[in-house]
Amino acid sequence: DTAVSQTPKYLVTQMGNDKSIKCEQNLGHDTMYWYKQDSKKFLKIMFSYNNKELIINETVPNRFSPKSPDKAHLNLHINSLELGDSAVYFCASSLRNEKLFFGSGTQLSVL
Amino acid sequence: TQLLEQSPQFLSIQEGENLTVYCNSSSVFSSLQWYRQEPGEGPVLLVTVVTGGEVKKLKRLTFQFGDARKDSSLHITAAQPGDTGLYLCAGLQGGSEKLVFGKGTKLTVNP
DSSP, X not given: OOSEEEEOXXXXXXXXXXXXXXXXXXXXXXXXXXXXXXXXXXXXXXXXXXXXXXEEEOSOOTTEEEEEEETTEEEEEEXXXXXXXXXXXXXXXXXXXXXXXXXXXXXXEEX | XXXXXXXXXXXXXXXXXXXXXXXXXXXXXXXXEEEEEOTTSOOEEEEEEOSTTOEEEETTEEEEEOTTSSEEEEEESSOOGGGOEEEEEEEEOTTOOOEEEXXXXXXXXXX
């Protein structure tokens, strides 16, 4: 009965690799987000989709590409991973501009 | 420039003490949310305040939105070890789709 689920929970990979993180929500929300939380716990929005349409695209390297196949899913693909990409990535969903429901995070470690 | 400043950054207190966490900005927000995040999990919404001067109570937690809707505070009475966590404030600016987070206050309540 998990509301927002993202996989994997942990991701350890080498520099230069390409990886994906998947997110699914079963709350019937119309908006989904990707946030990045750095080592100092600062949570910063990366992308937001509303009904599969990209509505927020912060200053994020082109190596990061979100994809929303439907309203319940928002995946994040990262090309050519760099050391600085190491962080915890959170998926979240909401009814537009209302409270966010977060997944439990994906801890990405780039070696 | 950080839009939302939270203070203190770290707070370690004994069980039974009272505490206040502050969230300040020079910007006006249409609403402000408070979240609590525990290790290894995503943030969980505690409360949303939308009206200037609004006060909301959640058991031992009291949330206040400033009259000018630029700042907020969270007061915890008789803190318990279960209150330990990272407290995040997040503001939604009028006309914006983007929820901006403060850097958080890490609270530790010692038994």
